Structure formats: structure tokens, C-alpha cells
Amino acid sequence: MPDTLFSLYSTLQTVVLERQDDTRFILLTESTPWFCDLLPKACVARETLVLQGISPFLDNFFFDANEVWSDQNAEPLCSGPWVEVNSEGMEIALQADAINQAGKCLLLIQKLGQSYEHQVNILQAARQNLLTREHLEAEIHKRTEQIRLREEEIAMRLLAASGVRDEETGAHVRRIGMYSAAIADSLGWDQLNIDEIRVAAPMHDIGKIGIPDNILLKPAKLTSEEYSIMQGHAEIGANMLDGSDIPLLIMARDIAYCHHERWDGRGYPRGLAGSDIPESARIVAIADVYDALVHQRIYKPAFPEAHAIELMTNQSGSYFDPDIFSVFIELLPEIRRIREEIRENAYSGTPDDHYPYVL
């Protein structure tokens, strides 16, 4: 090798070796202290060296390098950087290349030095940015969760205030929330909206706070006039929740207003039909009726689930959105699990606002 090339490789902190066979290489360039550190003993130019076993990383690289050297047309192969520790305990970054040149199988080993440090600095900065971004996203998520929990607490307190008169069990409203969230999840809603319907759905009957006690708590079947007053709870609830720009309360308002609308347009209070009824309200309508049917009410015992499902199936497409009802049916194992998880004591609630419609 000409002297100029010798000194060039030396300047580039690179040693070049020519492969002789599977284990032996001839050093074509001058040796360097860092290269000698890899070897069991010092070496000089033109010396034949055995490189196998000096570095686990190189041994691993030779698996791929041998494929390059066995095919003269193969593209050069770069090992990527690796770090060795020299005899003084200092870390040195190296990189190997397997090349075919003029019929010779060459191995270049380069000490990366500043270029490695530069690479580390760039990657370090990029990863610090990623960590900062990740941290900020986590913080936003945490704060959003805190806000959501506050909204949830406010909603639950509001609900508790109305529940004092309603006496519907807490278990019932919690189940409605959980059923609705499960259905929304199956419908592909995003997590934020799933969390919101879980909290908003229990407020569906919040308007009952505005219904006179003699009707709300009447231990007998309602007259048609009383039933008409009872129906007013949907509008009362909507008015209570109206005018907010909090997404949770907007959804709660939709649900309170529309959970007695029917798919066929024969519901109340506005007679909305089909997709004009907010999806949240269509979900809650199914959840609410199911829970009312399978639990004891003042005028009826708890129905066996099969009977309840039979009744509801007959109303799919008239009372209920048929697509959402299909999803609900598929979810029955999960719905049963929720029922089992949130059990209630003997029911002592109000006259049922669904009963005349469903049956």
C-alpha cells in the first residue's frame, strides 16, 4: 500500500485488513494503539492476525461479513457502531465494514472518535425532546383526568341531590352508566366519550326532581294525566343541564332530553326519529329499559333475563335503534358481569316511566 494511503488511513483512525480465510487476516495498514488493544498482543503492518474471538461483536459481524466476502458483487456491509473498553478502561467507539475491492475481501475497522460523539449528541438531543414531549403528553393526560374527575364529582353530587326524592337506587344509575360505556366502547367511541357517557348516562332521569311527590312517589299505577306530567321529566332534565359548554353536561343534556325518544318517532318529548335522536340517548334508552326489566319495580317483579330480552327484541327497530340493540345483544355477557358486580338491595323506587311503553 502506498505511503500516502498508509498515512491517510492512519489519520482516519482506520485499519484495513485483508481476509485470507475464515480465521486469518493480514493487516494492510499501520497498526494503532486502539487496534492493538483489541488483540492479545501488539501487531505490525503485514502481520497475519486471527481476529475470531477477540470481540463478541466482531464475531457476530463476521456471520454477515462472510456472506459479503463470498459474493464479489455484494454491497459493502457496515456493522454500525459498537463500544469496546481499552486497556486503560476507556470506552472507544468502533465501526467495521466488510468490502470487496479488486477481488480482495477487506475488513475496515474505524475508531469513530468525534463523529461518534457527534452522533451521540444529536441522538441525545432528539431523545431528550422525545422525553419532554412524552412528559408533557402525560401531564396533559393527568390534568385532563383531574378535570374529568371533578366533572364527575359535580355530576354525581347533582345526581345525589335529585336522588333524594327519586329514591332510585345508586346501584341502578351506576349500572346504566357502565352498560352505556360498554355499548359505546363496542360502537368504537373514543375513550374520552366513553368516560363521559359513563358519567352522563346516570343523569338521564335527573329531571324527575321537578315532578311532584304525589306522582313521583305514588305507590300505584299512574293515571294518563299523571303519566303525562311524569313525561315532563325529560324536558325538565334537559333545561337543568342546558346552556353548558362542558362536553359532559352537553351529553348529559342530550341523554336527559332524548332517552324516551323512540327509533320510530313515537317517543317523547319531541317525537324525534332514527338518527335525529343523539346516539348517546339511543344507547341509554336500551341500557335503562334492560335494567328496569331485569330488576324488581314497584309494579312488577324482576323479569328473567330471557323474558326481558324477548320483550326488548320485539321493540328493536321500533323503540330501539336496531344496530345498537344488536351490539347490546352481543355484549350480554359483559352486561351480566356488570349486573353481577353492581348489585342492589330490594328495590323501592318510583313508578316506572318505561313500563307502559315497553310492554
Added chain:
Amino acid sequence: MIQKKICMVGTFAVGKTSLVRRYVSSLFSEKYLTTVGVKIDKKTLTVDNEEVMLMLWDLAGEDEFCEIRPSYVRGSSGYLLVCDGTRKMSFEDAICLHGKISGILGDIPFVMAINKHDLKDDWALSDSDVQKLKAQGWQVVLTSAKTGEGVEQAFKLLAEQIMKQNNTPQREYS
């Protein structure tokens, strides 16, 4: 002496290098220094009265800038899957990486190290996150490279699994 190659696998900044440093040298530094490429350390331990030298391949963490090369994990007898318990995303990344590594290496022993357990106030994983993995038969160890908690245990557990499943031929370095 039996030698086994073990890879440290996980996304960036989860503490792979720190775990190796704690295990091999009993040292720890708070400063985050990213790993570029590969660094190999060795540590000898005894498993069932047999001396085993672990060749610990500390691989650069995988992220959008850097991908683990299949050639780096070739010949591994097992791997330590590392995530940072204060970063949920690193936990999900570790699960993805497990799929990737097992796709390359097949079903070989691994242990999941959920690192930085000293930062309990910032912990982002729930018990159920961990229980789900354990229910799938994963060996999960809570570690802290800072305090040393669980570090020896994680590597020992992995070595024991490897020795139990000692049916993969390995290159030996003498």
C-alpha cells in the same frame, strides 16, 4: 465456562445501560446518556452450582430514530425486556418489542424488568397492568438501577431460565 448471550431490550431512556452498570459494576449515575450502537459487558454468576458467564449486549433503545438490528440479537439465549415504570408508553413499547424479538429469535427465555421503581410517586403502571403479564406467564421484576432493587434478581431469574432451557447451542469465547 458456559457463556450465554443476553440482550438488553427496551425503548430509549428506560435504564438498560444503568441496569447493566449496576449489575456489573455496582455503579449508578443520574445523568441520562443515550447509547448509540452496542456495548458488551460480562458478568459471571453461579446457577445450580454451575458457573455461567453472561455476555450482556446493551443495545441502543429503539425509537423513531433507531431500530434494533436483527443481527444484533442473533445467538441470544435470552433477553431482559426493560421498561420505565414511570412511562406507560415504554411499557407498551416493551410489549411490542417482545413481539418483535420473539419473531426473530423464537420462544426464548426473557424477563421483564420494570425499572425506576424508586420513583414511586411518578409510577404510571397499575397493578393490573403487571398482573395481566404475569397471567400470561411472564416473569416480571420491579427494579431500580438507582437503589439496586431487583437488579440481581432479574438477571439471576433470566440466567436460571436460560440454564433450564439449555438446549440452544451457543458460541463460546475463551
